[in-house]
Amino acid sequence: xxxxxxxxxxxxxxxxxxxxxxxxxxxxxxxxxxTVQRILTGHSPAASFETTVAIANALxxxxxxxxxxxxxxxxxxxxxxxxxxxxxxxxxxxxLEAQAVPARQLGQMIRKTVQELLAGSRRRLWAE
Numbered sequence: 642x643x644x645x646x647x648x649x650x651x652x653x654x655x656x657x658x659x660x661x662x663x664x665x666x667x668x669x670x671x672x673x674x675x676t677v678q679r680i681l682t683g684h685s686p687a688a689s690f691e692t693t694v695a696i697a698n699a700l701x702x703x704x705x706x707x708x709x710x711x712x713x714x715x716x717x718x719x720x721x722x723x724x725x726x727x728x729x730x731x732x733x734x735x736x737l738e739a740q741a742v743p744a745r746q747l748g749q750m751i752r753k754t755v756q757e758l759l760a761g762s763r764r765r766l767w768a769e
Contacts, residue, residue: 649683652702655700656700671695676692716759717755719758720758721755723754723758724754728747728750732747
């Protein structure tokens with residue numbers, strides 16, 4: 642189940658728990674009835690955040706944004722992703738020059754690049 646599906650399910654469960662009709666919910670939230678119906682049934686993949694928040698608030702709910710993993714882990718993932726891309730560029734250039742980099746050395750280059758990226762500027766880490 643995706644986060645989106647989980648949120649929609651929670652909204653619908655709360656609506657049923659409160660015994661509020663979709664039309665009453667539409668009126669309380671200031672969202673049109675067709676939009677409320679599409680959102681609660683999952684048929685509105687492009688529902689705006691504002692609209693979804695309005696429905697949640699009308700149901701006495703709020704959104705809470707929480708990390709799904711620690712910041713250090715996200716930084717490490719980004720550094721690995723960027724290091725693999727950068728080292729891949731070097732490997733591609735070396736291959737064109739008939740100087741392919743051995744797999745073991747490639748792994749070392751990636752690990753070293755990850756360390757350098759993590760030690761450097763965070764802005765540079767996220768820049769494409």
